[in-house]
Amino acid sequence: xxxxxxxxxxxxxxxxxxxxxxxxxxxxxxxxxxxxxxxxxxxxxxxxxxxxxxxxxxxxxxxxxxxxxxxxxxxxxxxxxxxxxxxxxxxxxxxxxxxxxxxxxxxxxxxxxxxxxxxxxxxxxxxxxxxxxxxxxxxxxxxxxxxxxxxxxxxxxxxxxxxxxxxxxxxxxxxxxxxxxxxxxxxxxxxxxxxxxxxxxxxxxxxxxxxxxxxxxxxxxxxxxxxx
Amino acid sequence: xxxxxxxxxxxxxxxxxxxxxxxxxxxxxxxxxxxxxxxxxxxxxxxxxxxxxxxxxxxxxxxxxxxxxxxxxxxxxxxxxxxxxxxxxxxxxxxxxxxxxxxxxxxxxxxxxxxxxxxxxxxxxxxxxxxxxxxxxxxxxxxxxxxxxxxxxxxxxxxxxxxxxxxxxx
Numbered sequence: 292x293x294x295x296x297x298x299x300x301x302x303x304x305x306x307x308x309x310x311x312x313x314x315x316x317x318x319x320x321x322x323x324x325x326x327x328x329x330x331x332x333x334x335x336x337x338x339x340x341x342x343x344x345x346x347x348x349x350x351x352x353x354x355x356x357x358x359x360x361x362x363x364x365x366x367x368x369x370x371x372x373x374x375x376x377x378x379x380x381x382x383x384x385x386x387x388x389x390x391x392x393x394x395x396x397x398x399x400x401x402x403x404x405x406x407x408x409x410x411x412x413x414x415x416x417x418x419x420x421x422x423x424x425x426x427x428x429x430x431x432x433x434x435x436x437x438x439x440x441x442x443x444x445x446x447x448x449x450x451x452x453x454x455x456x457x458x459x460x461x462x463x464x465x466x467x468x469x470x471x472x473x474x475x476x477x478x479x480x481x482x483x484x485x486x487x488x489x490x491x492x493x494x495x496x497x498x499x500x501x502x503x504x505x506x507x508x509x510x511x512x513x514x515x516x517x518x519x
Numbered sequence: 520x521x522x523x524x525x526x527x528x529x530x531x532x533x534x535x536x537x538x539x540x541x542x543x544x545x546x547x548x549x550x551x552x553x554x555x556x557x558x559x560x561x562x563x564x565x566x567x568x569x570x571x572x573x574x575x576x577x578x579x580x581x582x583x584x585x586x587x588x589x590x591x592x593x594x595x596x597x598x599x600x601x602x603x604x605x606x607x608x609x610x611x612x613x614x615x616x617x618x619x620x621x622x623x624x625x626x627x628x629x630x631x632x633x634x635x636x637x638x639x640x641x642x643x644x645x646x647x648x649x650x651x652x653x654x655x656x657x658x659x660x661x662x663x664x665x666x667x668x669x670x671x672x673x674x675x676x677x678x679x680x681x682x683x684x685x686x687x688x689x
Contacts, residue, residue: 351593351680372597379595390590394524403591407600451594 304357383452442473535616573667
């Protein structure tokens with residue numbers, strides 16, 4: 292396998308937290324290789340370290356030791372500005388609580404990701420419309436989050452995650468607040484993006500049944516990977 | 520984004536309007552009475568109040584929207600990008616205050632001119648505050664906005680992007 296095929300690689304990654312005087316080992320000797328275009332599910336019980344793993348893989352948090360090679364670059368010691376730039380160019384985020392800005396409409400929420408770029412407002416709008424069309428939310432583009440259901444909000448969040456055509460989409464419990472029908476819609480959309488655009492998808496979830504969408508399921512327990 | 524947060528925008532816009540009016544009027548008085556007069560000290564007090572108000576506004580924008588800024592950091596905004604957004608909101612609110620003051624002064628002069636003319640007297644314009652004090656005040660306010668914001672800027676860098684990943688209520 293060539294280096295180009297590997298999208299994210301974690302090498303001997305460790306992470307500890309201090310909480311109330313106690314040391315919590317959130318990640319223990321994590322070694323992981325995620326190939327470009329893979330659909331990965333990270334599962335495990337609450338507190339097993341899966342969200343911490345997502346944080347360090349995306350550069351939101353830094354490991355205490357080890358390397359995170361993201362698209363050929365070690366981001367474990369990168370500066371905050373460099374990490375922000377990598378996230379803006381290569382990563383799309385989907386959150387459990389959607390995290391849409393309540394005072395902005397659906398299209399403005401999607402456009403927000405590209406506001407700090409040099410793109411003209413017309414192009415930003417065109418891309419936002421295309422992203423909303425991809426997630427079947429174009430007819431709701433002028434609606435505010437408060438006027439949408441949970442599934443619709445998550446589809447807008449998904450449009451925001453794909454507007455800049457990222458290499459990787461990281462989703463933290465993306466269906467945690469959704470009913471079964473919306474869960475299927477969101478997961479089907481993630482699968483479609485994965486297949487059609489060859490985007491690497493990493494989903495953190497505690498729902499075992501979602502494993503059917505994955506090319507590889509990583510199970511975690513007490514900060515360590517127990518099976519792949 | 521300022522206009523969408525209607526309540527906060529209206530309250531601060533009105534406060535800035537009052538402050539710009541107060542400061543301009545003080546400057547007009549200082550110009551007439553000389554530097555030792557009441558106008559100078561009133562002008563300085565107004566500037567200090569404006570600095571405090573800007574810091575309060577910046578603090579409110581950052582503190583009440585921590586999850587929004589954390590989300591923006593997650594999706595790739597740098598601290599500078601977020602600073603620009605917040606500073607833009609503050610300056611926009613101040614500029615609205617400036618426009619309201621100009622509008623009020625314009626209508627005051629128009630009304631008094633009309634009133635005097637209607638009374639049958641000679642219609643000479645009565646200018647409450649000249650344009651120069653208002654422009655100087657607004658320029659000074661813009662500088663103070665930037666200083667006040669720079670003092671509060673540290674709060675933005677302290678917002679950690681991971682907050683966005685936490686579940687509501689956690």
